[in-house]
Amino acid sequence: MRASSITNEIFKILNEQDDHLTAKEIYEKVKVTLSAVDQSTVYRALERMVHHGKASVSDMGGPAVVYQLVSQKPHHHLVCEKCGKQLTFKDGQVADFLEAVQKKTNFKITTNHLILFGICPECQKKK
């Protein structure tokens, strides 16, 4: 992967942002600095970053998938299917699990942002 102004800009944006962003949100933010940039360029840059293992992409059940840098500390989410509430959980037990899968399959696991879906305690009560 080659250095380019757009890729650099995306790095900066994803780094400053603590949240995960959709492609479109990233495009909007890139445009603030580089007003002439085309949307396809941003979409392709993101694709490239994912392919090169610089960024990862997750479907958190929202309207679109979200991106984050892999350099960020591995962390995982539990998303409530009913109310959308998101719980972030620490890496410990997930890491153990992934480690086990890795040993068993000989794949090198790259997933570093696992999303699980469920129903939160509150929504279970509401039934």
Next chain:
Amino acid sequence: MRASSITNEIFKILNEQDDHLTAKEIYEKVKVTLSAVDQSTVYRALERMVHHGKASVSDMGGPAVVYQLVSQKPHHHLVCEKCGKQLTFKDGQVADFLEAVQKKTNFKITTNHLILFGICPECQKKK
């Protein structure tokens, strides 16, 4: 959720199909039987089925997310990020892991089709 010809048709399609299908593929198949159906109806029906826990949706790294019935036996995949090869693995260890998360968080986990990404042994060698 109410019975409707389109939902029934989708059930049938997903049931017959052993694979996972994208929304568009499902739309194409529905059209064979119900030629007048609008795409938005199919997309909304799928959305509804997911929301009601009848179907689940997964991002397998392909061009679009794929759908499957939750009635199908829980199974999970490991997808190679380089060559796209897919490994299906049995439920055992994943079930244990999900059970543990469930206990710890009090969420009722609904994820029954987990997708992990990694790099397969062959692609690791190729480097």
Next chain:
DNA sequence: TTTGTAAATGCAATACTTTGCATATTATAC
């Protein structure tokens, strides 16, 4: 049955994402 209500549908318009191709830029070898 008939009727009332909520859910599902179709249509048209919009929003979002991807693609093909020509051009421009960057890195590497010379």
Next chain:
DNA sequence: GTATAATATGCAAAGTATTGCATTTACAAA
């Protein structure tokens, strides 16, 4: 520094997915 090849970009067009709103349909209650 210059040439070469590979990568990245912009533009326009196409493909895919979503939304608003009026209408129809299915279900349940009377």
